[in-house]
Amino acid sequence: MSAKTISPTDRPIDVEVVPENSALVPVVTPSVSQIAIAPEHKPELRYEPIALAAYYKRRPLQVLRRIFTILTPTLSFAFGLWLDSKRGVVVKNDQRRAVQLRQLLTRLGPAYIKIGQALSTRPDLVPPVYLEELTRLQDQLPAFPNEIAYQFIEEELGALPEDIYSELSPQPIAAASLGQVYKGKLKSTGEEVAVKVQRPDLREGITIDLYILRRLAGWAQRNFKRVRSDLVGILDELGDRIFEEMDYIHEGQNAERFFQLYGNMKDVYVPNIYWEYTNRRVLTMEWINGTKLTNTAELSAQGINARYLIEVGVQCSLRQLLEHGFFHADPHPGNLLATTDGKLAYLDFGMMSEIKPPQRYGLIEAIVHVVNRDFEGLAKDYVKLDFLSPETDLTPIIPAFARVFADAEGASVADLNIKSITDELSALMYEYPFRVPPYYALIIRSLVTLEGIAIYIDPNFKVLSEAYPYVSKRLLTDPAPQLRASLQDLLFKEGTFRWNRLENLLKNARNNQDYDLNVVLNQGLEFLSSDRGAFIRDRVVDEIVKGVDALGRNALHNFTYLLRERVGLTAINETPSASIEQQQTLEHIKRIFNILQETRGFDAKQLVPQLAQLVVNPGVQRLGQQVSSLLVQKAIARLIREFLAPEEVVVNPSQRKLPA
Template sequence: MGQYQPAQLKQYNPEAIASYFRYRPWEIWGRLVRIIWCFAGFILGLKWDEWQNKIEQHKEKRAIQLRELLTRLGPTFIKVGQALSTRPDLIRKDFLEELVKLQDQLPPFDNNLAYHIIETELERSIWDVFSELSPKPVAAASLGQVYRGRLRSGEEVAVKVQRPNLRPVMMRDLYLMRWAASWLSPWLPLNLGHDLTLIVDEFGTKLFEEIDYINEGRNAEKFAGNFRDDLQVKVPSIYWHYTTTHVLTLEWINGFKLTDTTKIREVGLDPEAIIQIGVTSGLQQLLEHGFFHADPHPGNLFAVPDGRMAYIDFGMMDQLEESTKENLVDALVHLVNKDYTDLAEDFVKLGFLTSDTNIAPIVPALEAVLGNAIGKNVKDFNFRTITDEFSELMYEYPFRVPAKFALIIRSLVTQEGIALSLNPEFKIVEVAYPYVARRLLTGESPGLRRRLLNVLFKNGKFQWQRLENLIAIARTDSNFDVLPTAKLGLQFMLSEEGKFLRRQLVLALTEDDRLHTEEVQSLWNLVKDDLPANRLLDVAIALLTDFSKESVAAILPKDQPLAASKN
């Protein structure tokens, strides 16, 4: 590989890493011996429990041992543990519960070394850039540590400094993991759907993205752009003149961790209102923007005194395709409506089941597990319970968790965990489903409009009760206004795209040889208070102005053409 050095590799490249270490085995022997020694002791402990029939008695002890072992092995293995904490298809439930607690808090590295890294990276003296810089880090994690400072120009900033030699250390660990995966994969009873080395590669790619602070800065700006019109979400600005791959300078956020309810209340804020912002913005990331924060733990979310919620740390992000966003909406709607056959098909589309899977035996299993987890009332839904129950299915049926969804699950479980710590009665669906119902009813895209039709029609019949339920649930969302929604609905029906819906509504109104006036009256009673006469008149005038002759002609019988207009 010539003059190639590990620290020069900017992106994860398994071939380049393997080529480097293949001719330098002495650089990995010591590390390999330590890893084998640590895991051998742990595996022997598991086997001893098996021989002594004490698996149940010692399972909590072994889970704690695993968490502590990963912490001792350093940053790469801490990140592995965090990733595994969202993989019920790979890890036992008792281990999962312990790995969720895995924190990447480590002692800070030497302060003089951190200052030296800042000066080397920025190519100038500390005091040429900063008028103030904290003598010690205000936070230290597995990948770096943070200082509080002030630029010469007066702005208060956070300065993030990466741990020295982090990239070479991670490259060495990833090389060993990939080597182990290549020969362990055939022997492990794991339902991966693909080679274990591909999982290591996915992990390595994400890890390299996370330790590139220029990439993190770009992520922050993209995230801020998505929420530029949202007055409830705060994202720190990036100071690019003082940012490199290993040093990130960004706006200091004066706020309180979401778990610090005492301070939040002291400044006159309601913790539950802040949590609602967090859950709603999390849903927007997944279902609207498709670009989501994959690590929203309490240290990365802050309540700002002006009532906003701030996000920090944009190293771990991911992007969803449009089809995936729409399939997620499908899955949530089918889950809440208890359409388990459709839900099983959603799992195929999302990659949890392969396309050749026979879903027939899976449907009753989904109904038994998820129906029990949701309960009789939609408000009883708890995402943590769903993931715990779902993990039981992983060993009985050919489910696998795609890497992208491991991050989504981690994000949702973490946010719900924060909310539950503040309010044990918090139900994520009380926020999530009104949001989804509002998006379906407003039909912002052709895909969402198609999904609304799928909700409202089942086996060719119009589901009056579902429409009523959707409107009732959507009205619990403070952002939902029934009148603009009604206007959008009428515009859709008068369009070429709405031809099917017009025909189906006529059939629905006259279904079973009777006029369904009771259902229409019930819907009217639900929304009439939101439709005062003056607003109805305004909308009617607007609609008449908006629609062209062609739009109106589309719903008139063919033998009743519009009169020719006079010029």
Template sequence: MFSRISSVAALEVYDPQLICRYYRWRLPQVIGRALAILWPFLWFVLCLRWDQLWGHTDRNVGRRSVQLRKLLTDLGPTFIKVGQALSTRPDLVRKDYLEELTQLQDQLPPFPSEQAFARIESELGRPIAEIFAQISPEPVAAASLGQVYKAQLHSGEWVAVKVQRPHLREQLSLDLYLIRWASTWLGPWLPLNLGSTLTAVVDEFGRKLFEEIDYLHEGRNCERFAEYFRDDPDVYVPRIFWAYSTRRVLTLEWIDGIKLTDVERIRAANLEVKQLVRIGVVAALKQLLEYGFFHADPHPGNLFALADGRLAYIDFGMMDQLTEEMKEYLVDALVHLVDRDYNALIDDFIHLGFLQSDVGRQELIPALEKVLADVLTQEVVNFNFKTATDQFSDLMYRYPFQVPSHFALVIRSLVTQEGVALSLYPQFRIVGVAYPYVAKRLLTDESPRIRQRLLQVLIKDGKFRWNRLEN
């Protein structure tokens, strides 16, 4: 395989062995990038050490978290994605830094349109004028992996043309090579509870990242997502134009809507804010509880309100899948949480991959009782998902928890969705919107195991426990 690839630019999937062989003999390039990464990180570590020496760690934590976010942004696409991945890992990153990393924007300055148009022509094999009747001279949006133009096909349809950044695969491959090399040396010395080697975690990250930059993969994700919501009158998914799409150029239907970040325009358009919130939450729950295939990056820039009141999704590069078994164990965990059966809850966490089987229960159970008691005593209408995850974050950082990649994305998806809803409707409570759907779903679920767990909560010694119904 390697003999057929003269450059990592031709890589279609993440292959750490091939990347290693490619960069092994390109020392000037490797050393140059390693120094560009090392110096800012060394300065950051020195600043942390200085704070420790002078006893200013707590006072300067906000300043250092901002410094880390800016550092990752300056280092480019790979490290922006690393920061976003870490923002979903309360088991690895302390809460103060988590909050700052969640603000890490997936944005970089646009690259020249001449390069973008040259990429479109080389990928599609025709001059721009033959492909499009017109195309915007400048991008309408720019992110860390690519940028988007508005164009019109000769057939009349308006489309969004997503073009990948130049030399992106080479840049990602080199950064992943260096991160992976560092992980093999540092992994054994770092006190991390990952459930696998640090190198294996880097490889999983690399695989997901290469999936995200494969626009054909994104197009297939989009069509699969659209199929699930085909009969949903409230959700809209754009059409892919496959004749104008490759691994590095994706052409899809232009969405003429209002971004959910623009609350004033949404209200000016006389759209019902509460209804948009309800649509978004129910759509998210359908993805997690029914389809198991969910949009892992539903930030406001990827959600549009349409003039007819529907909610449109875009950007399907980051998707993930939950198995039926995972969903069943999640229900088990909820049942044991309601029953305050913390020993059984630890078993559920082990099944789901959050804990190792040899975890010390005597120390962990009292800690679970203390943290989860606050969550369980809240009125259901006042329940806030982000508050609950924040309370749990400290526990996960102090005890030997690990967050499986699937559930890191689930947490990110739910917290992001709740944040979008709160920005539109400050009085929003996720449980108030989700409760009717979840109740119906659990009562009618096709899985006998899930129905049995629900009965276990509601019925004891042949008596129906009405006080448990709301919980």
């Protein structure tokens, strides 16, 4: 279904600009009539913790009432933990207490549900057994009355619901911590839509809880030495994210940005936003008729290949995480649907995050170090990625990394399971002084969730195996200095070129749907001919010369044999034996050429124009001259040895012949 929408680029959105020092004044009274805020008094879009603190310091009774509401069930839970410790049954009761914590957070409301979800990806703060249980925390709450939802629609959109929608479902089809969703039909066009309406009292409830928790985090940080992470910073990051989720204009803009970056991918679908029917607390989005990927029986009945759609999801996630950096942080089964025409539709763009280029390149560098089993390099990557402070002693951490990836011994890293690696890394991060950056926590949430869906569909599905072709393609085609350095680390060991690694890279890269052989050849030659590629160039030239030299030895021997025979010199027609190293190099070159020939899109005729452009490149010409010069030197030396100074030369007068 293609819907006609008005995007922010078609008409300006009335979004106020918030001054840096503006105060956030939440709505205090809970009645519906007072929640309807006049335009000039709308709450700010940004989370401002300083202004928030100033606001609630003037309202101590309101804060105390909320603290009392929180403390009653929390102290009961804490007392249970204390009893376990006194009785020596902490380990025995860990699982039961983790379940109780999940239930407690659900009862305390939206802010605590969001905090629990955030903690489920914080192995530096939470023991592994609690991490596992918090991943089951469901973002579901009872629905609020339709009358309130209808009033919000009227207040936000300036018209009665029946004037905008010819139909609205009698009850919400879903109710979460921040809002609930109705299925509707636009009166103007008859198109089916999803109408998302925010909960009442949400901003007030969220802000007071964030204020209380921020003060508690500051106290814990000052008084507990074991706390290594910046708890206040983590709370502020969470506050920013929740405030973004509470602004449905921001969510709509996220959806449009997601479409611009990934909507052109094959079989990826992003629903349209109806901007004329969207505001801060109401979002109208195209309705997607689809099936959850986990409903394999229904998908099979429709003739839809669920495994293929998971592969599409993995490729889209890789683009999100490692290419553009803007990613969907909550790809749970309800947010990924198979459309009736067999595409993968993404829903719910409230929880998005972004990875900056240095972090994206750092993740790829870390992957290369894992493949190389360079755990010292991996530990340094974690310092660069802000998991460890620069002054951290890496000595005990390096062997700990080796233990985490010990299961990969004798097997490909691509065959490992993300969840198992994450679990082991979580235990490691809880034991050593790691601090998990917020972006990484959301990456893990995204990948583990996606892998969970994939394994449900196909227990043998390996996300890392599906991801490796993309990583190989990036290493071969991305001109970024960081990735060129990673490619060098991958291909060379102690100055020796590892042909098998290049073969594996080319084999894996050709399986990626966006792989372009012309780009690889073009950028590869340009890089080798540049100053940045000097280290690799000198060694690659040596390897090429070895291979071509070995290939030419037979031809040269045959030529000199015929020539000596012609002039009457005794010639022994035995093929000269190349060294083992030369034979191996020659075999690698042959295999690589075969891989290139078998690669999708390989066409010698189409490569001619590319090569014609490259040969006039001064750097490429210098590279060619370097190779040809070394080959000529070797050929002349061999010609002299073979023809003028053979090991055994016997003159046989009866065989001497005059030149013809």
